[in-house]
Amino acid sequence: MMALRERALVSPQSVPSLPKHVRIQYDPVRQAFAVLSPEKVFWPNDISLDILRRCDGRSTVGHIIAGLAADYDAEQEAVAADVVAFLQEWSDKLLVKL
Amino acid sequence: MSEPLLPPIGMLAELTHRCPLQCPYCSNPLELLKANRELDTQTWLDLFSQAADLGILQVHLSGGEPTLRRDLEQLIAGLSARGVYTNLITAGVGIAEGRIEAFAEAGLDHLQLSFQGARPTTTDRIGNHKGGHEKKLETARRARKAGLPLTINAPIHRHNIEEVPEFIDLALSLGAERLEIANVQYAGWALTNRDQLMPERAAVDRQAEIVAAARERLTGIMNIDFVTPDYFAIYPKPCMGGWARDAFMVAPDGTVLPCHAAQTIPSLSFERFGPRSLAEIWTDSPAFNAFRGTDWMQQPCRSCERREIDWGGCRCQAMAIAGDAAATDPACAKSPIHARMAMLIDEAQRAAAVPSSDEQFVYRRIGVVTEPA
Numbered sequence: 001m002m003a004l005r006e007r008a009l010v011s012p013q014s015v016p017s018l019p020k021h022v023r024i025q026y027d028p029v030r031q032a033f034a035v036l037s038p039e040k041v042f043w044p045n046d047i048s049l050d051i052l053r054r055c056d057g058r059s060t061v062g063h064i065i066a067g068l069a070a071d072y073d074a075e076q077e078a079v080a081a082d083v084v085a086f087l088q089e090w091s092d093k094l095l096v097k098l
Numbered sequence: 099m100s101e102p103l104l105p106p107i108g109m110l111a112e113l114t115h116r117c118p119l120q121c122p123y124c125s126n127p128l129e130l131l132k133a134n135r136e137l138d139t140q141t142w143l144d145l146f147s148q149a150a151d152l153g154i155l156q157v158h159l160s161g162g163e164p165t166l167r168r169d170l171e172q173l174i175a176g177l178s179a180r181g182v183y184t185n186l187i188t189a190g191v192g193i194a195e196g197r198i199e200a201f202a203e204a205g206l207d208h209l210q211l212s213f214q215g216a217r218p219t220t221t222d223r224i225g226n227h228k229g230g231h232e233k234k235l236e237t238a239r240r241a242r243k244a245g246l247p248l249t250i251n252a253p254i255h256r257h258n259i260e261e262v263p264e265f266i267d268l269a270l271s272l273g274a275e276r277l278e279i280a281n282v283q284y285a286g287w288a289l290t291n292r293d294q295l296m297p298e299r300a301a302v303d304r305q306a307e308i309v310a311a312a313r314e315r316l317t318g319i320m321n322i323d324f325v326t327p328d329y330f331a332i333y334p335k336p337c338m339g340g341w342a343r344d345a346f347m348v349a350p351d352g353t354v355l356p357c358h359a360a361q362t363i364p365s366l367s368f369e370r371f372g373p374r375s376l377a378e379i380w381t382d383s384p385a386f387n388a389f390r391g392t393d394w395m396q397q398p399c400r401s402c403e404r405r406e407i408d409w410g411g412c413r414c415q416a417m418a419i420a421g422d423a424a425a426t427d428p429a430c431a432k433s434p435i436h437a438r439m440a441m442l443i444d445e446a447q448r449a450a451a452v453p454s455s456d457e458q459f460v461y462r463r464i465g466v467v468t469e470p471a
Contacts, residue, residue: 005270005319005320006319007317007318007319008318019247019275020245020246020247021207021208021247021275023183023207025155025181027153027155029105029151029152029153030105030153034155036155036156036183036207038185038207038208038210038247038249038275038276039185039276039323041107041108041155041156091318092317092318093321094275094276094318094320094321
């Protein structure tokens with residue numbers, strides 16, 4: 001028997017990555033980035049795409065927030081709430097691994 | 099057209115109608131094609147290449163049983179080379195040693211494995227294949243070992259609706275990321291066996307509660323997709339996301355269809371890949387344009403605020419029950435013949451009350467099947 005899985009919760013120490021069944025790909029027909037998953041195709045906006053691209057299995061959530069705040073010239077606290085909510089939602093749908 | 103024609107996103111490729119199982123609700127047409135009608139490897143590869151050019155991002159490789167195609171590894175590799183996301187939809191019985199690993203190596207992105215029951219006796223009886231359940235468990239283990247993400251697909255009907263909690267446990271124990279609790283849709287073989295398959299209303303209500311609770315409990319652990327039963331619905335499903343709107347399917351002989359059951363609409367004729375390109379068929383085929391957008395709609399669809407949510411529901415269900423493919427899907431509460439759905443449920447319950455009627459499935463079979471040498 002396998003160990004029972006548990007719901008992962010986002011923390012500043014989490015190191016998010018894309019699971020094997022999810023990938024980001026540029027679609028030349030629609031000239032946009034698509035997120036491909038088993039049954040669905042998502043069309044992330046620029047900010048979502050920026051977050052997902054930083055889910056590289058090396059960067060912590062804290063590091064991702066700091067990077068985005070710098071790039072968008074925004075307050076870390078404001079960015080943090082959005083990033084944590086986004087990653088929790090995507091983790092809950094098993095589209096991001098924490 | 100009420101909206102511009104967009105490129106398609108998804109394609110279902112029915113590589114073959116051959117299958118070791120005989121499920122009485124198979125979505126394949128009643129007239130199954132033999133192996134000698136199937137497209138050859140190169141034609142499928144050409145078709146996949148045109149599909150990628152056209153904008154297809156996901157291909158579901160299905161059947162029949164797609165692993166009966168000995169060239170499946172090559173077909174997966176062809177799609178993978180074009181960056182197309184590949185999903186293999188398999189019954190998971192009789193897959194030779196080493197092949198699942200070969201599929202993964204060829205670039206397969208995801209595997210969807212059907213279970214006809216959560217209990218071995220149910221799986222074996224519904225698929226009419228002794229020992230099937232055990233083989234499926236083995237396929238799931240091999241898929242996980244090969245690193246493939248896994249969806250368990252459970253087609254639900256009267257004979258397994260009480261096993262829904264066990265399906266959830268089964269999918270969890272196999273390490274699946276996703277479980278589809280998919281109530282049987284009454285087209286193809288399922289329409290023939292409707293009286294044998296239709297669940298009771300009380301069981302449908304219990305199922306909805308069980309699935310809702312499990313989704314809550316398993317948030318972030320396993321996704322559960324719930325395909326609700328049409329006959330018990332208030333609103334119809336946006337079948338295929340709308341007729342020829344962003345997806346299509348290809349039959350084993352290369353016939354390009356807007357959906358599984360489209361050939362049950364007698365006024366339409368369909369074109370084959372080869373004589374015409376995929377782009378020509380997608381854009382110009384009269385069958386694809388017949389129910390595109392909203393211009394074809396009658397009342398109550400035409401003025402309904404949900405017309406671009408439901409897209410009128412299922413054209414084939416409208417054909418089967420209303421006798422008019424352009425009618426509102428009778429699953430919709432606004433359909434003038436919606437009450438017919440409840441009557442059909444009651445009729446099925448009466449038929450089921452007759453002793454031994456359970457065993458009278460018309461099992462899916464190819465007329466005289468000749469397996470390739």
